[in-house]
Amino acid sequence: MRGKQVIKLTVNGEPYEVEVEPHMTLLEVLRDKLNLTGTKGSCGVGECGTCTVLVDGKPFLSCLTLAITVRDKNILTIEGLARDKKLHILQKAFLEHGAVQCGFCTPAMLLTAKALLDENPNPTREEIREYISGVLCRCTGYVKIIEAIMSAAEEIRRRGSEYE
């Protein structure tokens, strides 16, 4: 198939119908068609991880994912992390620990951290370091990011919920 066609996407629980061409990436569709500009784009070749979104719960590089290939899948972007105007505990922890500097990697860091905690609610420092290593923090603020994730993990375990 060539040329434009309409596909169905589920983003942050909302169904969308979007007209795409086969070579359009998920990143382009999110930012340019759905106006969800929280997801950042940078290197375009899988080095920096800043375009990370969750596809069926797993961190994917949206700049290297063709939109057409993720039709019918559940996509979570940073815009969908807070619920009912309540921040996710990871988001609160990032604020409290000063884990946000320039903010460019923050959406990708938060979503990657969410996937980690969904998989492993009680990670070690080393496991966190490994899991987030595909997302480059240009400010090199990793220490506070790791501390924020450690603290959020504990909070989520204590509450038994990702939201306050």
Add this chain to the structure above:
Amino acid sequence: MVRVLTPFEYFEPKTVEEASNLLRDYGEKVRVLAGGVDLLARIRRREIQVEGLVCIQRIPGLDYVRQDSEGLKIGALTTLRTLERSQEVRENYRLLFDAIHSIHSIQVKNMGTAVGNLCIATPASDVAVSLLALDAQMKIAGPSSERSMPLENFYLGVKRTALQPGELVTGILVPPLPKGSFGAFMKLVRTATDIAKVNVAVRATLRNGGCEEVRIALGSVAPTIVRARKAEEALRGTRLEREAVVEAAERAAEEVNPITDIRSTAEYRREMVKVLTRRAVEKIKVEAGVKG
């Protein structure tokens, strides 16, 4: 903002046969899209030009990892992450687990497939080096027939494989490991997420303290991944004494044909082949409890 991908035609076959026919009909104008990590990055960098992509993601029955009497079976759509999380891989094919675990981006492992990684045909592949040491076989389907081929024969050069027009890899078979098998994977990298300057996978079968069989696979030191056969000979039949290990490491360094590029010089790579080969065998000795 990043450059856009150049437009291409998109095919989504529902069966391996359909995919194979498309590959035969369109030849070098099209590429197979599995995880897409490497392929789409190369299209974006304008390293390759494609007129079409044959997306195999929706072909049923290609996403599996299972172990039976024939060995470990991996499908064409099985991601690196699925393998990393597989108990069979972690417990019974540690060498493969260690190679995958050394790849640091969770995003790349969620998207990228083991078969795709092999089909890129880069001599730097950690996965390929470990699978070469494990005597892996490639399962290949063509328009009218299927065949299998040792991974060792799969590579013809940098980014060149032995696949014929219309053929695609449908899976990997890793034979069962003999009793007394030990393995070690090592690589030298500048940063955790970079491509290896040199990588090595060694697998040895030890019986009564003696080295009965051994494979030494090396990456990033020749146009394809390679086996260091003379180094293997230096170890076979020994008790992995220090002298034998040093001799094997020296031979391995003589057997490779590295180049100088942005990551390393040829001389440095050759020297590091020696170091990593020695360390990998020493690691096996420690694990196996071989003294000396």
